[in-house]
Amino acid sequence: MINCIIVDDEPLAATLLENHISKIDHLKLTGKAENALEAYKLLQNQSVDLMFLDIQMPHISGIDFLKSLSQKPKTIFTTAYRDFAIEGFELEAVDYLLKPITFERFFKAVERVSRNINDPKDDFIILKTEGMHRKLSLADIIYIESQGNDIKITLSTSENFISKSKITDLELLLASKGFIRIHRSFIINSEFVTAFNNNELHLGSHKIPVGRSYRQEFEIFTSLFSKNRLL
Template identity: 60%
Template sequence: MINCIIIDDEPLAVRLLENHVSKIAELNLVATAKNALEAYRILQTQKIDLLFLDIQMPDLNGIEFLRSLNKRPSVIFTTAYREFAIDGFELEAVDYLLKPVTFERFFKSLDRILRRAENENDEDFVIFKSEGFSRKLLLKDILYFESIGNDIKAVLQDEAVTVTKMSVSEMAARLQNKGF
C-alpha cells in the first residue's frame, strides 16, 4: 500500500485527483492539503510515500516546499505550468502532469511508482550518487565498502569500483538491517 497526499489549493483539481486515486487499490489517500504548511504538518505525523504536488500555491510554492524537505517522499507534480518541468525533474520527481490530469496520464505516472516499488521489494540495493549520476548498486553485488576521507568507495564482485560523497554513519544508516 502506498500512502499518499494531495497538495493543491484548487478544489476542482483536488476532487479530480481524489477520484483518480480512488480507482487504484494500491493507493491510500491519507489526506489533502491546501498549501505547503498544511502538507508539512501532515508529513510530520504520518508516513507518506507519495506526494501529488501542485506548484503554484500561496505562501510557498511546490518547488520551494519540496526543496525544504530533508526526507522527500516520491513526488508527482500536478500543475498547469509547463515552465517548471525542469525544476521538477532536477528534484527527482517521478513525473510532471499538466492539468487537467486525465486518468490515462495519471495511471502512466502511477505505473512508474508501482514498478519502482516492486523492484525495490525484489532486491536490496543502495543508490550511489557520483559525478552527477545516480547508480543503483545491488547489495548482493557489493564485496565491501571502504571509507576514503569524506567519501565511501564500493567494490563490486565484477571488480568495478564506484565512489560517492557520503559519511560512514550515513552509509551505516542506509544499510541498517540489510546484512552489512
C-alpha cells in the same frame, strides 16, 4: 499499499486527483492539504509514500516546499504550466502532470512509482521469444519497436528478438528506468541517444522518428538531456 497525499489549493483539481486515486486499489489517500504548511504537518504525522504536489500555491511554491524537505516522499508534480518541468525533474520528481489530468496519464505516472517501490533494483525483463523465456538486461536494450501484434527488441549485442507483447505494457514497466516512448511504435533507451532534433532521434546508427502526440514528453527529455551540455 501506497499511502499518498494531495497538496493543491484548487478544490476542483484536488477532487479530480481524489477520484483518480479511488480507482486504483493499491493507492490509499491519507490526507489533503491546501498549502505547504498543511502538507508539512501531514508529513510529520504519518508515513507518506507518494505526494501529488501542485507547484503554484500561496505563500510557498510546491518546488520550494519540496526543496525544503530533508526526507522527500516520491513526488508527482501537478500544474497548469509546463514552464517548471525541468526544475521539477531536477528535484527527482517521479513525473510532471499537466492539468487537466486525464486518468490515463495519471495511471502511467502512478505505475512508475509502484514499480520503483516494489522492485527498485529490477534491471532486466523476461520476454517469451522463439518459444523460450529470455532474460534481457535493460542496459543492453537500444530500442523497442511495435510490429502489429508483436514487438521487436534491438540489443547493443547486435541481436534482435521478436516477442508477443504489447508496447503499452513495456512502456509502463520501463518508464522509471531511463526509457521513454517517443512514437506510438517506439520506446527508446535514453542511454543510447547520440543526436536529436524536433523530428528525429539517433541511437548510434539507428534513426527513430518522434511522434506528434509524444512531443511534450520528448521536449522534457531533450531539455534535461541538453542541460549544462550545450556549447
